[in-house]
Amino acid sequence: MQANSASGMAVNDECKTKFLELKAKRNYRFIVFKIEENLQQIVVEKVGAPKDSYEKLCSSLPSDECRYAVYDFDFTTDENCQKSKIFFIAWSPDTSRVRSKMLYASSKDRFRRELDGVQVELQATDPSEMSFDIVKERAF
Template identity: 80%
Template sequence: MANAASGMAVNDECKLKFLELKAKRNYRFIVFKIENQEVVLEKLGGPEETYEDFSASLPADECRYAVFDFDFTTDENCQKSKIFFIAWSPDISKVRHKMVYASTKDRFKRELDGIQVELQATDPSEMSFDIVKSRAL
């Protein structure tokens, strides 16, 4: 169903793959893009892939949405996991693309039930591994 404000639909596969990431943990990350007025799946990262693999899969000059399943160990030595929603909007991407992604983000995020941390980044340094780790704790 398209959002009245942005006219954007969300492909069902986006929600299905997110549920698999959340429940079965068959993916480490998922990258989404907007194509023909619809949010669609662009890349699935397998459970063996790293945060570096994820970062490398985001284009340097185009906006994307992504979710990343971040595993970490607490100070009490407990294994935990948090699902991050990352709104990637590089400074050098086209203004129109940035506006479309910004206006669609909240609605798309609501479709993905189970997001625990949101991060917005315009530059790789804003979503470095250290920042992600500090936001997870």
């Protein structure tokens, strides 16, 4: 576990393990990560089963607290090719605490770099900014 120089946040080893399982084995559709302030580390809060929908991920994000999430998006191109892209979502609702927003913002870049294989990044402060249409648009 390494501490994040900007915010002092460490990344729990399970974060990387679960991410590698999502990327290589496709064991999960999504992973939600949470900063445990008292532990000074980023931990896995929830994982989504391979058949879970994008809506299930969205409903897993609290309406008044920040989170990070990764989502494995499957889609078919115009040429009829099956593709997949891994999204990193920085969820920072307007209603969350200022301290929390600052903590998530200062830890984000370092944490995202730990997750090797993320292809698209989304930042959202309300659900409309991470709608499924936006995900589809950003995948192409």
